[in-house]
Amino acid sequence: MASSGMTFSAGTKDHDGPVASTSAAASAPAEDACLYCKKERRMYETDGCGHEAACKKCAMKTATGGKCKVCGQLFAGWRQM
Ligand SMILES: [Zn+2]
Numbered sequence: 001m002a003s004s005g006m007t008f009s010a011g012t013k014d015h016d017g018p019v020a021s022t023s024a025a026a027s028a029p030a031e032d033a034c035l036y037c038k039k040e041r042r043m044y045e046t047d048g049c050g051h052e053a054a055c056k057k058c059a060m061k062t063a064t065g066g067k068c069k070v071c072g073q074l075f076a077g078w079r080q081m
């Protein structure tokens with residue numbers, strides 16, 4: 001009778017998974033985007049300093065005046081470009 005020795009080979013092999021690359025493309029606002037909502041296209045300039053700053057929607061919201069987003073001056077209304 002031959003004594004049978006049992007050998008366990010516990011081989012733990014580290015396998016390298018695919019490295020998750022984080023290449024998140026930052027969505028930069030468009031160059032001609034409204035400075036208030038940053039979504040719509042700018043269509044109006046301030047009646048004052050004359051900076052193009054707002055889309056139609058935001059110009060309507062601040063139709064009675066506000067502060068220019070470009071230079072900080074107060075303006076009395078908007079002019080359509
Ligand atoms: Zn807007």
Ligand SMILES: [Zn+2]
Pocket residue numbers: 046049050051068069070071072073
């Ligand atoms: Zn301005």
